[in-house]
Amino acid sequence: MGKITVIGLGAGDINQLTLGTYETIKAAEQLYVRTEQHPVVAQLREQGIKIVSYDSLYEQVAEFAEVYERIANELIEKACDGQTLLFAAPGHPLVAEQTTLLLLEKGAQRGIEVDIQGGQSFLDPLFSALRVDPSEGFTLLDALSLDKKLLNPWAHLIITQVYDDLTAADVKLTLMDVYPDDYEITFVSAAGVAGQEKVSKMPLYELDHQWQGVDNLAAVYVPPTAEDVILNRQFNALREIIAILRGPEGCPWDREQTHQSIRKHLIEEAYEVLETIDDDDPEAMCEELGDLLMQVMLHAQIAEDNGDFMIDDIIFELNEKLIRRHPHVFGAKRANTGEEAVVNWDQIKMREKEAKGIDLTRRSLLDGIPRGLPGLMVAYELSKRASKVGFDWDQVQDVYAKIEEELEEVKTAESWEHAKEEVGDLLFAAANLARFLKIDPEEALALTNRKFKQRFQYIENTLNKPLPEATLDEMEALWQEAKRK
Structure with a gap:
C-alpha cells in the first residue's frame, strides 16, 4: 500500500509557505493539485516542480462535488497500487476543502494512510x-x-x-x-x-x-x-425577550403569571387565529399566530423557571414525534394517500402508548379527547371514534330520521330540564349528520354565525332609527334584503 500526504499551499504567494512544506514539495517526484488557480502553483512551475492538475475535471462534470469525488478516487487508487503521493490544496487542507475530507474517509476504508501536514489558511x-x-x-x-x-x-x-x-x-x-x-x-x-x-x-x-x-x-x-x-426575525431573539420579561428586571405582570393564570389566554388566542382563517386574512393571521406563539413561549419560560422543561425540550419532543410518526416520509414505509398516512399515524400512536405501559385492552376507545374542546367538537369526535368499530348508521337517511326524532322529543319535553336534555340530543345528532356528510360542525356553525352577524349588522346600519323602535316587519324586510346581497 502507498501513502498520501496532503499539504496546504497557503493563501498567498510562495514566500508564505513554511520551510517544511517547501522542502516536502521539492523532494516529491511530482505534486498533485486540485487546481492551478493559485499563485503558488505558477511559482512552483517556474522552479521546475512537476505538477499534475485536475482543472480539466471542472469542465467535464457539472457539480463541484463530483470533481472532489473523482479526484479522491483517483488518488486513492494510485495509493492502492503502492504509489506515494503528494497532494496540495489551496490554503489549509482542512479548511473549506472537501477533497481532503474525502481522502481521509476513503483512505480509512481502503487502509491507505493519509497524512495531513497543514498550511496557512486563507x-x-x-x-x-x-x-x-x-x-x-x-x-x-x-x-x-x-x-x-x-x-x-x-x-x-x-x-x-x-x-x-x-x-x-x-x-x-x-x-x-x-x-x-x-x-x-x-x-x-x-x-x-x-x-x-x-x-x-x-x-x-x-x-x-x-x-x-x-x-x-x-x-x-x-x-x-x-x-x-x-434580529427580531430570529427565534433566539423571541426567546430572549420572553426570558427578559419574566426576569428580575422584566415586567411585573409577566413575572406573576403561572400556567393556570394564563390558561384562558391560550384558548382565546387560538380562537382568534381561527377567526383570521375564516376571514381569509393573511395579515391578521400572521399577527394572531404570533400572539398564539407568545402563549407557547410564556408557558415554556414558566416551565423553565420552575425547572420542569425548556423550549428546547418542546422542540425536541415535537421533532422526534414528527419523524417517528411519518415513516412514509422519513423511513421505508409507504403511504400513497392521506388515509394511509392517518393509518400509519394511528398505529404508531398505539405502539407509543403500549411502550409507556398503557394497557390498551383496558382503555376506552373514547379516552383521550381533550376536556377543553367545545361541546360540538367533542360530539363529533365521540361519534367518529365509535364509528370506527361499526357503531354507526348505515346511511344518511337514518341520521335524518334520528334528527327528526330528537326534534320531536324537544317539542314534547315535559319540563325545562327535560327540554335541555333533548336539545343536547338534537345537537349531538346534528354533529353526527355533519360527520356523515364529511363537514366539520364547528366550521359550519362558524360560517352560520358569521352570516348571521353580517346580516344583522346590515339591519343596524341600514335602519334610520334605533333598533328598539323598529318593527319586526321592518327588520325582516332588511334581513331578506341582506340575504340577497
Missing part, C-alpha cells in the same frame, strides 16, 4: 484584510452548500468558495432571506496575495455584479448586526 490574511477579530465569534460557510438555517446575524459571517457570478447570485438570494437587500457586505478576493488582494464594500444586492470570470480566491464577509429589523 482565514489569517482574510481577517487581516477585514480588520476583524475572530474571537468575537464567526461562522465559516461554504457557498456551494449554503443554507439559510446556518446564518447567524449575531456573528461575523464568512462565505468561501464564491467562484463565479452564478454562485454569488445563489449566495445573495440566500442572504436576502435574513438580511435587507441593501445590507453592507464586503467582497474579498486573493486575500494576502501581494498586488492582487481586493477588498470592496457594497450593498448585498450588488454581490453578483463583481465577477469577470472564475475567481476561486473570492470570499464574502457579512458583518454582525444590531439592527432590530434583522
Whole structure:
C-alpha cells in the first residue's frame, strides 16, 4: 500500500509557505493539485516542480462535488497500487476543502494512510484584510452548500468558495432571506496575495455584479448586526425577550403569571387565529399566530423557571414525534394517500402508548379527547371514534330520521330540564349528520354565525332609527334584503 500526504499551499504567494512544506514539495517526484488557480502553483512551475492538475475535471462534470469525488478516487487508487503521493490544496487542507475530507474517509476504508501536514489558511490574511477579530465569534460557510438555517446575524459571517457570478447570485438570494437587500457586505478576493488582494464594500444586492470570470480566491464577509429589523426575525431573539420579561428586571405582570393564570389566554388566542382563517386574512393571521406563539413561549419560560422543561425540550419532543410518526416520509414505509398516512399515524400512536405501559385492552376507545374542546367538537369526535368499530348508521337517511326524532322529543319535553336534555340530543345528532356528510360542525356553525352577524349588522346600519323602535316587519324586510346581497 502507498501513502498520501496532503499539504496546504497557503493563501498567498510562495514566500508564505513554511520551510517544511517547501522542502516536502521539492523532494516529491511530482505534486498533485486540485487546481492551478493559485499563485503558488505558477511559482512552483517556474522552479521546475512537476505538477499534475485536475482543472480539466471542472469542465467535464457539472457539480463541484463530483470533481472532489473523482479526484479522491483517483488518488486513492494510485495509493492502492503502492504509489506515494503528494497532494496540495489551496490554503489549509482542512479548511473549506472537501477533497481532503474525502481522502481521509476513503483512505480509512481502503487502509491507505493519509497524512495531513497543514498550511496557512486563507482565514489569517482574510481577517487581516477585514480588520476583524475572530474571537468575537464567526461562522465559516461554504457557498456551494449554503443554507439559510446556518446564518447567524449575531456573528461575523464568512462565505468561501464564491467562484463565479452564478454562485454569488445563489449566495445573495440566500442572504436576502435574513438580511435587507441593501445590507453592507464586503467582497474579498486573493486575500494576502501581494498586488492582487481586493477588498470592496457594497450593498448585498450588488454581490453578483463583481465577477469577470472564475475567481476561486473570492470570499464574502457579512458583518454582525444590531439592527432590530434583522434580529427580531430570529427565534433566539423571541426567546430572549420572553426570558427578559419574566426576569428580575422584566415586567411585573409577566413575572406573576403561572400556567393556570394564563390558561384562558391560550384558548382565546387560538380562537382568534381561527377567526383570521375564516376571514381569509393573511395579515391578521400572521399577527394572531404570533400572539398564539407568545402563549407557547410564556408557558415554556414558566416551565423553565420552575425547572420542569425548556423550549428546547418542546422542540425536541415535537421533532422526534414528527419523524417517528411519518415513516412514509422519513423511513421505508409507504403511504400513497392521506388515509394511509392517518393509518400509519394511528398505529404508531398505539405502539407509543403500549411502550409507556398503557394497557390498551383496558382503555376506552373514547379516552383521550381533550376536556377543553367545545361541546360540538367533542360530539363529533365521540361519534367518529365509535364509528370506527361499526357503531354507526348505515346511511344518511337514518341520521335524518334520528334528527327528526330528537326534534320531536324537544317539542314534547315535559319540563325545562327535560327540554335541555333533548336539545343536547338534537345537537349531538346534528354533529353526527355533519360527520356523515364529511363537514366539520364547528366550521359550519362558524360560517352560520358569521352570516348571521353580517346580516344583522346590515339591519343596524341600514335602519334610520334605533333598533328598539323598529318593527319586526321592518327588520325582516332588511334581513331578506341582506340575504340577497
